[in-house]
Amino acid sequence: MPFDFQGKHVTVAGLGVSGVPAAKVLHGLGARVTVVNDGDDERARAQAAELEALGVTVRLGDGATLPEGTELIVTAPGWKPDKPLFTAAHEAGVPVWGDVELAWRLRRPEAAPWLAVTGTNGKTTTVQMLASILKAAGLRTAAVGNIGVSLLDAVTGDEEYDVLAVELSSYQLHWAPSLRAHSAVVLNLAPDHLDWHGSMEAYAADKGRIYEGNRVACVYNVAEKATEDLVREADVEEGCRAVGFTLGSPAPSQLGVVDGILVDRAFVEDRQKNAQELAEVSDVDPPAPHNIANALAAAGLARAFGVSAAAVRDGLRAFTPDAHRIAHVADVDGVAYVDDSKATNTHAAEASLAAYESIVWIAGGLAKGATFDELVTGAAKRLRGAVLIGADRALIREALARHAPEVPVVDLDRTDTGAMLQAVQEAQRLARPGDTVLLAPACASMDMFTNYNKRGDAFAEAVRELGA
Structure with a gap:
C-alpha cells in the first residue's frame, strides 16, 4: 500500500453511499479526515453528525475548496473531473482516488482476485450471473461494486472470499488508475454520461481502463468492434488473452x-477443433438476445477463472433477474405485458425491442440529450403501435414520423404518475393477440417518477388493473 494513512490528511469528496464508508475506513486507519460536500440538506446533516461523533471534520455546502494540508482526495464516483476541487488538487500535486481505488489499495496480501464487468448496459445482470x-x-464470492456488498466492506471485512464479481461504472474506472483485474469485460459501448466525460472518446477510454493489467482474459463483444479496440489498446500482462463472445457461431x-x-471455444484444449457445451439458451432467464450476450460474458469470465462447464449451466439456471429488467408481468387477452423500465437509454431499449416480434411500445421520459432516429429505424418493422409519455416524448414522436409513419402513435400530453395507467390502457387498445406491450422507455424516469423502479411498479400495477 503506497500510502501510510497514519496521521495523513485525507479529504473525502462527497457524502452518500461511498463517502461515508470511505471516511469511516480512513479514520479507522489513523488518517485525519475532512469530508467536503456540496449539499447541506437534512440527510447530509444527519450523515455529518454521525461522522463528527467519530472525530471526522465535515464541511457542508462547500465542495469546491481544497482543505489546507490535504495530502490525498478520495472522491465519490459521481463528482465530475472538472470540479474546482480537483483542479486545485492537480495544481497542488494532490492525488485523487475513487472509492474503488481506495478498496484496491486496501486489499490484504493474497486477497481475492477481481473479475470485473463494465459496459453501457447489462452490468448488474452480468455481475449477478x-x-x-x-x-x-x-x-466463496459476492457481487460487489455498484451492487450487493460494498467494495470497501469486501476488502476490509472479516469474511473471506475466493474471488469477487465486481461491477464498475465509467465514473469509478476514471478514478481507479491502479486497478488490475484477473479478467474483465466491456459488454458494450453506446453514448451515455457524455456530460460527465466530455466526449464519447473520453467515455470509451474510461471504460477501457478495466482491461489495464488484466492477467488472464480480456473479454469483449464481437458485435461491437469498439470493445475489441479497447482490448487492443490495453497494456495487459504477458499471456493475457483476448476472448470474444457472440450470439452467432x-x-x-x-x-x-x-x-x-451456449458453447465455449476459448477455454478448451485445441480450440481450433473443439468446443465445450456450457448451457442451453433456455437456461437463461429471460432468453432475450441481449441477455444471452450477458450470460456469455459472465461465462467467459468464469471460465477464465477455471470454472467448469457444469457450474456455468447450474449458475445460469439458478439466476433470477432483478425486477424491471425485461420482466414478464402478465398475459391479458392473449397479449404479453413486459416491464423493461431499466431501459433508460436508447442502447438498452434497442436490445429490448429486438427481443419481440410484434410490439406496442410504451416509451418516453427524460432523453438526456439522446436522439431516436437509429432506434426507431431498427425497430420499425416490429412496431404495432407506440404510446408516448414524459417530458421529451416529442423527440420519439418525430423520429417515428420520419422513419415509421405507418405506425399508429398515441401521444399522452401528461407527465403525472397517473399517466402510466392511461398509457397501458391505450396500449391494450392498439394490441392484438400475440403482441407484446413493452415498457422500454429509452429515457430516464425522473420527470415523472422517483426512479425507474417506481416507473416499472406503476406499469405493473396498471397491467394488473387490466386483468382485474
Missing part, C-alpha cells in the same frame, strides 16, 4: 451459440 456461476462452482477463442446451445 457471474456470482451465481461462481457460487455454483463452490467458490463462435470462432476459436470465442464463446457463442450453436443450435440453441
Whole structure:
C-alpha cells in the first residue's frame, strides 16, 4: 500500500453511499479526515453528525475548496473531473482516488482476485450471473461494486472470499488508475454520461481502463468492434488473452451459440477443433438476445477463472433477474405485458425491442440529450403501435414520423404518475393477440417518477388493473 494513512490528511469528496464508508475506513486507519460536500440538506446533516461523533471534520455546502494540508482526495464516483476541487488538487500535486481505488489499495496480501464487468448496459445482470456461476462452482464470492456488498466492506471485512464479481461504472474506472483485474469485460459501448466525460472518446477510454493489467482474459463483444479496440489498446500482462463472445457461431477463442446451445471455444484444449457445451439458451432467464450476450460474458469470465462447464449451466439456471429488467408481468387477452423500465437509454431499449416480434411500445421520459432516429429505424418493422409519455416524448414522436409513419402513435400530453395507467390502457387498445406491450422507455424516469423502479411498479400495477 503506497500510502501510510497514519496521521495523513485525507479529504473525502462527497457524502452518500461511498463517502461515508470511505471516511469511516480512513479514520479507522489513523488518517485525519475532512469530508467536503456540496449539499447541506437534512440527510447530509444527519450523515455529518454521525461522522463528527467519530472525530471526522465535515464541511457542508462547500465542495469546491481544497482543505489546507490535504495530502490525498478520495472522491465519490459521481463528482465530475472538472470540479474546482480537483483542479486545485492537480495544481497542488494532490492525488485523487475513487472509492474503488481506495478498496484496491486496501486489499490484504493474497486477497481475492477481481473479475470485473463494465459496459453501457447489462452490468448488474452480468455481475449477478457471474456470482451465481461462481457460487455454483463452490467458490466463496459476492457481487460487489455498484451492487450487493460494498467494495470497501469486501476488502476490509472479516469474511473471506475466493474471488469477487465486481461491477464498475465509467465514473469509478476514471478514478481507479491502479486497478488490475484477473479478467474483465466491456459488454458494450453506446453514448451515455457524455456530460460527465466530455466526449464519447473520453467515455470509451474510461471504460477501457478495466482491461489495464488484466492477467488472464480480456473479454469483449464481437458485435461491437469498439470493445475489441479497447482490448487492443490495453497494456495487459504477458499471456493475457483476448476472448470474444457472440450470439452467432463462435470462432476459436470465442464463446457463442450453436443450435440453441451456449458453447465455449476459448477455454478448451485445441480450440481450433473443439468446443465445450456450457448451457442451453433456455437456461437463461429471460432468453432475450441481449441477455444471452450477458450470460456469455459472465461465462467467459468464469471460465477464465477455471470454472467448469457444469457450474456455468447450474449458475445460469439458478439466476433470477432483478425486477424491471425485461420482466414478464402478465398475459391479458392473449397479449404479453413486459416491464423493461431499466431501459433508460436508447442502447438498452434497442436490445429490448429486438427481443419481440410484434410490439406496442410504451416509451418516453427524460432523453438526456439522446436522439431516436437509429432506434426507431431498427425497430420499425416490429412496431404495432407506440404510446408516448414524459417530458421529451416529442423527440420519439418525430423520429417515428420520419422513419415509421405507418405506425399508429398515441401521444399522452401528461407527465403525472397517473399517466402510466392511461398509457397501458391505450396500449391494450392498439394490441392484438400475440403482441407484446413493452415498457422500454429509452429515457430516464425522473420527470415523472422517483426512479425507474417506481416507473416499472406503476406499469405493473396498471397491467394488473387490466386483468382485474
